[in-house]
Amino acid sequence: xxxxxYAAPSATDPLAPFSLTRRDVGPHDxxxxxxxxxxxxxxxxxxxxxxxxxxxxxxxxHEIIGxxxxxxxxxxxxxxxxxxxxxxxxxxxxxxxxxxxxxEQYCENGFTATYNGQDKTLGGQTFGGYSEHIVVHEKFVLNxxxxxxxxxxxxxxxxxxxxxxxxxxxxxQKGDKVGVVGLGGLGHMGxxxxxxxxxxxxxxxxxxxxxDDAKRLGAQHFLVSKDxxxxxxxxxxFDFILNxxxxxxxxxxxxxxxxxxxxxxxxxxxxxxxEVHGGxxxxxxxxxxxxxxxxxxxxxxxxxxxxxxxxxxDVEMIDMQxxxxxYERMIKSDVKYRFVIDMKSLKTAA
Amino acid sequence: xxxxxYAAPSATDPLAPFSLTRRDVGPHDxxxxxxxxxxxxxxxxxxxxxxxxxxxxxxxxHEIIGxxxxxxxxxxxxxxxxxxxxxxxxxxxxxxxxxxxxxEQYCENGFTATYNGQDKTLGGQTFGGYSEHIVVHEKFVLNxxxxxxxxxxxxxxxxxxxxxxxxxxxxxQKGDKVGVVGLGGLGHMGxxxxxxxxxxxxxxxxxxxxxDDAKRLGAQHFLVSKDxxxxxxxxxxFDFILNxxxxxxxxxxxxxxxxxxxxxxxxxxxxxxxEVHGGxxxxxxxxxxxxxxxxxxxxxxxxxxxxxxxxxxDVEMIDMQxxxxxYERMIKSDVKYRFVIDMKSLKTAA
Numbered sequence: 001x002x003x004x005x006y007a008a009p010s011a012t013d014p015l016a017p018f019s020l021t022r023r024d025v026g027p028h029d030x031x032x033x034x035x036x037x038x039x040x041x042x043x044x045x046x047x048x049x050x051x052x053x054x055x056x057x058x059x060x061x062h063e064i065i066g067x068x069x070x071x072x073x074x075x076x077x078x079x080x081x082x083x084x085x086x087x088x089x090x091x092x093x094x095x096x097x098x099x100x101x102x103x104e105q106y107c108e109n110g111f112t113a114t115y116n117g118q119d120k121t122l123g124g125q126t127f128g129g130y131s132e133h134i135v136v137h138e139k140f141v142l143n144x145x146x147x148x149x150x151x152x153x154x155x156x157x158x159x160x161x162x163x164x165x166x167x168x169x170x171x172x173q174k175g176d177k178v179g180v181v182g183l184g185g186l187g188h189m190g191x192x193x194x195x196x197x198x199x200x201x202x203x204x205x206x207x208x209x210x211x212d213d214a215k216r217l218g219a220q221h222f223l224v225s226k227d228x229x230x231x232x233x234x235x236x237x238f239d240f241i242l243n244x245x246x247x248x249x250x251x252x253x254x255x256x257x258x259x260x261x262x263x264x265x266x267x268x269x270x271x272x273x274x275e276v277h278g279g280x281x282x283x284x285x286x287x288x289x290x291x292x293x294x295x296x297x298x299x300x301x302x303x304x305x306x307x308x309x310x311x312x313x314d315v316e317m318i319d320m321q322x323x324x325x326x327y328e329r330m331i332k333s334d335v336k337y338r339f340v341i342d343m344k345s346l347k348t349a350a
Numbered sequence: 351x352x353x354x355x356y357a358a359p360s361a362t363d364p365l366a367p368f369s370l371t372r373r374d375v376g377p378h379d380x381x382x383x384x385x386x387x388x389x390x391x392x393x394x395x396x397x398x399x400x401x402x403x404x405x406x407x408x409x410x411x412h413e414i415i416g417x418x419x420x421x422x423x424x425x426x427x428x429x430x431x432x433x434x435x436x437x438x439x440x441x442x443x444x445x446x447x448x449x450x451x452x453x454e455q456y457c458e459n460g461f462t463a464t465y466n467g468q469d470k471t472l473g474g475q476t477f478g479g480y481s482e483h484i485v486v487h488e489k490f491v492l493n494x495x496x497x498x499x500x501x502x503x504x505x506x507x508x509x510x511x512x513x514x515x516x517x518x519x520x521x522x523q524k525g526d527k528v529g530v531v532g533l534g535g536l537g538h539m540g541x542x543x544x545x546x547x548x549x550x551x552x553x554x555x556x557x558x559x560x561x562d563d564a565k566r567l568g569a570q571h572f573l574v575s576k577d578x579x580x581x582x583x584x585x586x587x588f589d590f591i592l593n594x595x596x597x598x599x600x601x602x603x604x605x606x607x608x609x610x611x612x613x614x615x616x617x618x619x620x621x622x623x624x625e626v627h628g629g630x631x632x633x634x635x636x637x638x639x640x641x642x643x644x645x646x647x648x649x650x651x652x653x654x655x656x657x658x659x660x661x662x663x664d665v666e667m668i669d670m671q672x673x674x675x676x677y678e679r680m681i682k683s684d685v686k687y688r689f690v691i692d693m694k695s696l697k698t699a700a
Contacts, residue, residue, distance in 0.1 A: 098610060106610050106634055108586070169635070236458070248628070260448060260456045263637070270632050272625035278598070279620035281640025284456055285519070287613070288638050290631025 023121055023135050027072040030141045032084055037129035038063025038154035038315075039339040041185070041246055044327050046116050055116055061129025061341075062088040062114040063154040065144060075138045083150065085142040085303065086134060087157035088293050090114050090126060094139075102297040130320065132347060142300050145307035152312035155185060155338040156303060158293065159313065163190035163242060164302040165294030166265040167197060170240050174198030179241040180219070181254055183210050186244035186268060188314055188337040191217045194242070196309040202238070204254070213336070217314075225253060236260070236284065244268045255280045255288065263287040313338050319345035373471055373485050377422040380491045382434055387479035388413025388504035388665075389689040391535070391596055394677050396466050405466055411479025411691075412438040412464040413504040415494060425488045433500065435492040435653065436484060437507035438643050440464050440476060444489075452647040480670065482697060492650050495657035502662035505535060505688040506653060508643065509663065513540035513592060514652040515644030516615040517547060520590055524548030529591040530569070531604055533560050536594035536618055538664055538687040541567045544592070546659040552588075554604070563686070567664075575603060586610070586634065594618045605630045605638065613637040663688050669695035 025031045043060035045051050064086040068078050078084060091112035092104035104111050112120060115128030128134075144153055163186050172178060178199040180190040187203070194201045195218035202221035203214035211222045223230055231253055238257045246268035254264055255277070266273075266288065276288065294302065306312065314337045318326050326339045375381045393410035395401055414436040418428050428434060441462035442454035454461050462470060465478030478484075494503055513536050522528060528549040530540040537553070544551045545568035552571035553564035561572045573580055581603055588607045596618035604614055605627070616623075616638065626638065644652065656662065664687045668676050676689045 103610070252622075260453070266628045266631055268628075270627075270629035272602075272627045275622035275624060276626040276638070277620075277622045278616045278640060281616055281638065282620050282642045283640070285639060285641050288626070288631065289635060290628060290633070291635050292632045 025070050025072050025135055026121075026137075027074040028138050029072045029135050030068055030075060030078050030084065030138050031070040031133060031135050032064070032066040032086065032141070033069045033133055034064055034066040034129055034131055034343045036065040036151060036154045036343060037061040037131075037341045038158065038313075039318075039323070039326055039330065039341060040155075040158050041330060042158075043130075044330065047327070053116075055125040058116055058125075059127035059130050060115055061131065062086070063157040063159070063338075063340075064114070064129035064134060065150060065154045065157075066134070066343075069133070072138070077138060077143070078141060083144045083146055085144045085153070085157050086114060086129065086136050086140060087142070087161060087299055088114055089296070090117070090136050090140050091120055102295040104295050105293045130323070130341065130346070132343065140296060142296070142303055144303055147307050148310070149312050151317060151340065151342075152315045153303075153306070154340050155189070155313040155315065156306060157299070159185045159189045159338060160193075160306070161294035161299045161302050162186055162267050162291070163244065164193050164305070165298055166242060166267060166289075166291040167193055167199075167240075168298065168301075169291065170263055170265065172197050172199050172240055175200060176239040177202070177237060179204050179223070179238045179254070179257060180244065181205070181225070181241060182244040182246070182268065183207070183214060183217075183337075184244065184246070184333060185313075185335075185338045186246075187242075188213075188217055190242045190244055191219050192311050193305075195219065196305070196311060199240075202234075204241075204257075231257070238262060241265070242267065247271065248273055250274055251288065252277045252280055255286055258284065258286045260284040261286070263289055266290045267292075313340075315340045317342050321345060375420050375422050375485055376471075376487075377424040378488050379422045379485050380418055380425060380428050380434065380488050381420040381483060381485050382414070382416040382436065382491070383419045383483055384414055384416040384479055384481055384693045386415040386501060386504045386693060387411040387481075387691045388508065388663075389668075389673070389676055389680065389691060390505075390508050391680060392508075393478075393480075394680065397677070403466075405475040408466055408475075409477035409480050410465055411481065412436070413507040413509070413688075413690075414464070414479035414484060415500060415504045415507075416484070416693075419483070422488070427488060427493070428491060433494045433496055435494045435503070435507050436464060436479065436486050436490060437492070437511060437649055438464055439646070440467070440486050440490050441470055452645040454645050455643045480673070480691065480696070482693065490646060492646070492653055494653055497657050498660070499662050501667060501690065501692075502665045503653075503656070504690050505539070505663040505665065506656060507649070509535045509539045509688060510543075510656070511644035511649045511652050512536055512617050512641070513594065514543050514655070515648055516592060516617060516639075516641040517543050517549075517590075518648065518651075519641065520613055520615065522547050522549050522590060525550060526589040527552070527587060529554050529573070529588045529604070529607060530594065531555070531575070531591060532594040532596070532618065533557070533564060533687075534594065534596070534683060535663075535685075535688045536596075537592075538563075538567055540592045540594060541569050542661050543655075545569070546655070546661060549590075552584075554591075554607075581607070588612060591615070592617065597621065598623055600624055601638065602627045602630055605636055608634065608636045610634045611636070613639055616640045617642075663690075665690045667692050671695060
């Protein structure tokens with residue numbers, strides 16, 4: 001396999017280098033012409049080095065939808081012209097027990113993030129989906145049904161799988177009483193999936209004005225977490241809670257909503273949670289867990305589930321040129337519910 | 351069923367009223383002559399109103415061992431002279447889903463605590479095991495094997511079941527790598543049970559001087575939680591962690607020890623835990639749960655397991671007259687590992 005070296009950004013055309021096909025197509029690689037890329041909150045954190053560790057130049061984007069342009073000699077599952085997706089991972093060790101269990105997101109040697117990860121082929125960092133093309137090992141490429149609205153599927157690759165995976169892992173069944181805390185990019189997908197699985201869904205949020213939207217997305221119930229009387233009425237009644245709040249927050253009022261032996265899963269807040277009350281867990285043998293995206297096999301299952309149930313994301317399409325404005329609006333939660341970049345705009349610019 | 355009214359403490363003999371048989375023996379009741387009573391840290395908290403809500407006079411004690419003196423007409427499982435135990439509960443609603451599931455400790459209408467609980471028969475509060483006799487509904491009386499050292503079984507009724515129950519609920523199997531955090535009254539029982547279940551047990555503590563004792567109790571490994579290098583070496587390696595620390599503490603270093611999908615169970619700290627790191631749960635789909643004592647059916651199973659494996663507690667016998675000194679020593683963790691009151695001393699005094 002031959003590789004092309006990374007070219008430094010040009011002063012006159014800063015977007016130019018990112019239109020490179022970064023490596024030649026190896027025997028197990030798939031070259032994808034990117035059509036749409038979702039904008040995840042992580043993109044902002046990495047672009048702005050909020051968490052430290054960003055390696056510039058950063059090319060964000062891990063909700064990638066495109067069409068296959070070329071495949072390596074040994075690739076059998078993908079053909080030219082096929083609609084495909086790439087999510088948060090482009091590689092993993094394929095040797096550890098997590099990889100063996102189709103849980104590459106928990107790879108014990110660390111999965112390769114789609115951007116700002118360590119590029120095992122070329123060295124340096126990986127570059128993501130705010131780009132014309134990407135070359136990805138076939139194991140990390142997903143098949144996307146042509147039945148779905150192609151303009152609205154990109155966020156399934158991160159927001160979708162992040163909410164689908166815990167609902168499956170904790171075995172949500174028809175009739176289960178499920179709470180979805182937070183109604184943003186992740187939360188709105190959590191509602192759609194839980195409803196499609198037959199659960200009785202309650203959206204739990206600090207914002208009373210989200211009720212109409214919650215109901216439109218399929219939730220049967222709506223609970224304002226600031227309403228202490230309403231919260232007390234629902235104490236010990238939920239079979240499962242999917243907590244999508246993306247920042248540190250007081251989880252105790254949500255733990256109080258869980259039935260005995262039930263679990264609340266954190267998928268958004270990867271920071272220290274203030275004072276989790278041990279007594280709240282002990283009285284009712286309750287559980288608080290975390291969950292990170294999902295494995296490749298399960299991501300394919302999720303995409304197939306979407307095709308079967310006609311589930312896509314609620315998106316607002318933007319041009320590449322408006323990304324900074326989109327970031328500012330996301331920070332203010334001013335998007336319903338995910339921005340998607342139409343990559344034609346990048347190609348026009350380049 | 352007739353009942354005797356509660357007599358107020360006598361100024362000249364403050365112990366006198368507690369030697370009363372508080373109620374006549376009803377058709378389903380068992381009258382027990384108390385021989386030994388374990389001293390739990392909860393006794394101190396309630397005696398001193400540390401948590402608020404104590405109703406004086408308080409008669410603590412919920413690790414009760416004694417012999418049946420009389421039984422009601424409808425009692426079939428207990429006979430005069432039989433060795434029996436009573437733990438933390440003396441009643442529950444018997445109607446809710448938790449009671450139906452033999453989990454009276456999670457009774458949705460609130461179980462009746464052995465002391466300082468609401469006495470449903472006589473009104474007022476319940477009185478515990480620092481007493482000559484107790485009358486308890488047969489459903490809450492446990493059979494204790496004569497094979498066991500009767501002087502060392504009392505703490506099984508609280509410290510024992512509190513650690514046995516989560517090990518069973520989370521299905522600890524032979525060869526599982528189990529960590530027991532904290533080596534006190536609860537921790538030392540957790541070690542004995544996990545070892546008897548065939549687990550590979552590591553005692554995790556802040557006290558390097560507990561290593562000999564940990565090994566004597568059967569633990570194969572010893573880990574000092576202040577030793578950051580040793581802790582890092584054990585990261586992501588434990589199948590289960592039983593956390594018996596009785597006060598608020600930083601749980602993040604212990605979460606880091608868990609394998610993917612593994613659980614740490616809090617059984618001691620019923621206060622707010624500072625800053626549980628969401629990222630530590632998310633990376634590895636880890637769980638933090640709580641667990642409260644155990645149901646009556648499981649408590650009997652635990653006592654039978656002890657008889658089969660010859661498991662008792664490590665105790666230090668005291669007279670009733672030394673209880674205040676014992677409390678002071680417990681607060682300094684100066685006991686290996688549980689005080690037990692020899693109730694003959696009370697009878698001598700009375």
